[in-house]
Amino acid sequence: xxxxxxxxxxxxxxxxxxxYDGKIFKVYExxxxxxxxxxxxxxxxxxxxxxxxFAIKDDKLVIERQRQPDTDWFYSFPGGRxxxxxxxxxxxxxxxxxxxxGLSFKNxxxxxxxxxxxxxDRIIYTFVATDFESETEQSLDQGGEEIxxxxxxxxxxxAMKGRPDAxxxxxxxxxxxxxxxxxxxxxxxx
Numbered sequence: 001x002x003x004x005x006x007x008x009x010x011x012x013x014x015x016x017x018x019x020y021d022g023k024i025f026k027v028y029e030x031x032x033x034x035x036x037x038x039x040x041x042x043x044x045x046x047x048x049x050x051x052x053x054f055a056i057k058d059d060k061l062v063i064e065r066q067r068q069p070d071t072d073w074f075y076s077f078p079g080g081r082x083x084x085x086x087x088x089x090x091x092x093x094x095x096x097x098x099x100x101x102g103l104s105f106k107n108x109x110x111x112x113x114x115x116x117x118x119x120x121d122r123i124i125y126t127f128v129a130t131d132f133e134s135e136t137e138q139s140l141d142q143g144g145e146e147i148x149x150x151x152x153x154x155x156x157x158x159a160m161k162g163r164p165d166a167x168x169x170x171x172x173x174x175x176x177x178x179x180x181x182x183x184x185x186x187x188x189x190x
Contacts, residue, residue: 001085001086001087001088002049002089002123003088003089003090004089004110004113004125004189004190005113005123006113006114006115006123008115009115009123010115010118010121011121012028012030012044012046012121013030015030015031016028016029016030016044017029017030018046019043024047024048025045025046025047026045026046026047027043027044027045027046028043028044028045028046028121029041029042029043029044030042030043043119044119044120044121045117045119045120045121045122046120046121046122047120047121047122048081048082048083048122049081049082049089049092049122049123049124049125050079050080050081050082050122050123050124050125051079051080051081051082051089051092051093051096051124051125051126051127052077052078052079052093052124052125052126052127053077053078053079053093053096053097053126053127053128053129054077054111054126054127054128054129054183055077055078055097055101055103055105055128055129055130056128056129056130056180056183056184057103057105057132057151058132058151059153059180060151060152060153060180061077061151061152061153061154061157061180061183062077062078062101062103062149062150062151063075063076063077063078063150063151063152063157063169064076064077064078064100064101064147064148064149064150065147065148065150066145066146066147066148067145067146068144068145068146069143069144072165073165074165074166074167074168075160075163075165075166075168075169076168076169077169078096078097078100078101079093079096079097079100080092080096080099080100082125089110089113089125089127090108090110090127092125093108093125093127093129094108097129098136098139099138099139099140100138100140100145100147100149101138101147101149102135102136102137102138102139102149103132103134103135103149104132104133104134104135104136105129105130105131105132105133106130106131106132106133107129107130107131108127108128108129109127109128109130109186109188110125110126110127110188110189110190111126111127111128111186111187111188111189112124112125112126112189113125113126113189114126128183128184128186130184154174154177154178154179154180154183157169157171157174158171158174
């Protein structure tokens with residue numbers, strides 16, 4: 001369940017009809033009155049929301065080197081789909097971090113909630129997790145992902161900018177971050 005929706009989010013309207021129901025994408029359409037009075041059919045994709053976690057452990061950031069059946073190895077932050085409607089974004093983030101890395105943290109802060117595509121009803125929630133608690137075994141999707149957990153300094157992370165295998169890190173977000181303390185001090189949305 002979405003507990004936080006950005007003010008500028010563009011969501012699928014109540015009167016929309018689902019016309020395609022795929023594993024990842026669903027397509028909705030609805031009649032839309034135009035400025036000149038005509039009615040046109042509008043459409044929009046729906047995709048499960050995504051959670052991304054900037055986990056800080058021992059003054060280092062936790063990142064992943066991973067691959068999936070249709071990709072080469074790439075780097076990303078822990079995270080994934082918010083597929084369980086009963087979970088809040090925070091609960092999904094904690095679950096994804098634990099499944100992918102085996103790590104648990106005490107303190108969590110929502111620092112970003114953005115809709116990157118105006119024709120896609122999907123919000124990407126970014127959290128900062130601090131105060132490492134415990135570590136257990138990973139619990140990866142059987143046969144669907146291979147993940148190596150890495151801990152890198154902020155400088156090591158920034159040095160990856162521009163690498164094709166690091167594009168999923170979206171390192172432009174770190175242009176104004178000069179220290180781990182800067183990251184920890186980002187304001188919370190809630």
